[in-house]
Amino acid sequence: MSGNPLFGLFAAWIGWAGGFLILYALQATGCRAGWDSHMIGAVSTLRLLLVATALTIVFVLLGLSWKARRNGPASPLARIGALANGAAILATLCFAGVLWLGMCA
Numbered sequence: 001m002s003g004n005p006l007f008g009l010f011a012a013w014i015g016w017a018g019g020f021l022i023l024y025a026l027q028a029t030g031c032r033a034g035w036d037s038h039m040i041g042a043v044s045t046l047r048l049l050l051v052a053t054a055l056t057i058v059f060v061l062l063g064l065s066w067k068a069r070r071n072g073p074a075s076p077l078a079r080i081g082a083l084a085n086g087a088a089i090l091a092t093l094c095f096a097g098v099l100w101l102g103m104c105a
Helices: 005-033 045-071 076-099
Strands: none
Touching (some): 045 076
């Protein structure tokens, strides 16, 4: 990020890991609280919350990546950091399961 290319290397991956924990905690809480049986139209409240959270995580990671590219120096480490951020954003594809997988067992 600004001034520290090493932080730019790991920022998106730390954000991805935090987002994964948030999604997992939200899913467990929602299942325990019965949010999967509360419907808004044809979609459960839990699924809507998980989709909104996953999209928010993607936008935060895109913002981190954009800021790292905008403020980072043109060093080789900064370029590697930009690639690492892109890989973290691609890794959010695993969050797409909130669209079709069963919420609670």
